[in-house]
Amino acid sequence: MPEVCATCTSPGTRTNQGISCDGPCEKTFHFKCTKTPAAYQDIPAGTGLTWVCDKCKHGRNDSKLDKLLVSLASIQKDLKDVKTVQTEVFDSLNFYGGKIDDFGKRMDNFQKTINSVQGVQQDVQQLKKECENLRAEIESMHQQQRMENIEISGLPEKNNGNLKLIMQIKMNEKTESDMKLKRQLIEATDAVRQKFNTIKSNRTENLMSLEKIYEPITKPLNVISAATVAKLKIDNLPSVTETSIPVSINTSFIPLSASTPKYNSRSDTTEFYSPP
Ligand SMILES: [Zn+2]
Ligand SMILES: [Zn+2]
CATH class of the missing domain: 3.90.20 (Hemagglutinin Ectodomain; Chain B)
Structure with missing residues (x-):
């Protein structure tokens, strides 16, 4: 199985030769894919010179970092989910905010209704009082009439007679x-x-x-x-x-x-x- 470039995953060819990393990854890359100056290709083997890939050069090519990157990707995904959920929550909040506004308006109307009912109750109390006064007045008028000029034959007058x-x-x-x-x-x-x-x-x-x-x-x-x-x-x-x-x-x-x-x-x- 021919070795493939770790960057572009294509195999090496005669016109597109590769170079092996002397760092910890030991992977092979095309010269073109490593952005290495073309002059490096002319350096003969056995000179004792070494080449390391960018990752190995900056010491980022270790498994902990890979794990961290994976975790980061997962965190990014979670963050995206959280943002989605947040958007939904905002939508819901807006929706329920509207509902709460409606409810507030209804409560205001309800309060107004209660106020008017209280007013009506007061009116009713007042009317009741007036009614009682009128009844008492009529009763007293009846009694007075009876005392003054109503004769009921065979029936002697009594106090408080109905x-x-x-x-x-x-x-x-x-x-x-x-x-x-x-x-x-x-x-x-x-x-x-x-x-x-x-x-x-x-x-x-x-x-x-x-x-x-x-x-x-x-x-x-x-x-x-x-x-x-x-x-x-x-x-x-x-x-x-x-x-x-x-x-x-x-x-x-x-x-x-x-x-x-x-x-x-x-x-x-x-x-x-x-x-x-
Ligand atoms: Zn390549
Ligand atoms: Zn390397």
Whole structure:
């Protein structure tokens, strides 16, 4: 396996020859890759001259330094991670900062609401107090009214009597008495209606029996009047009709004399009439 350049990892060639480090690394390098002046290539072997690479020359080529470099690289990587995390943390802080601002605003609004509610509570307390005052005033007015001019029959006045309660009781009593009165009125109306019906039927019966009683008188009278009419017709008396003659008893009971004047007027006409 041909040796490769420790810098560029390519093997050495005829045109690109190499040089071996006489330091602790003993690695091979291209002349070109070591930035060694070209004149060094012409130095023949066996002169006792040595060449060490840059790393070995500055004493940095030991395993502790390698380890340190590895550690440094790891630390750099960790630092990068830390920076990433830091950025994220900053983002989060900004985000939660905004949230906190929002929360602060909300708290301010909440405080304002609490203040206004307290104001309303004070108003309510004030109103309650005014309400109580008004109630007391009304109560005292009621009591005064009662003492001055309200008479409640059958109920002696007492100190601190509850007027409202008394009025309620009285109203109930009044309603009961109204109901009783209404019942009595209905009963009386029914009784009157029954009485009226009885009287009405009795009257009809009376009229019918009256007509029966007078029948022996009215019947012969009708016969007589009919005979009279017939006789007048025979005597050639004009314009005598039977319609004015019948005698009867109707519900208004017209007396017999009602038809008499007609007969008399005809009688006058009879006297005035001179037969040829
Ligand atoms: Zn090289
Ligand atoms: Zn070396």
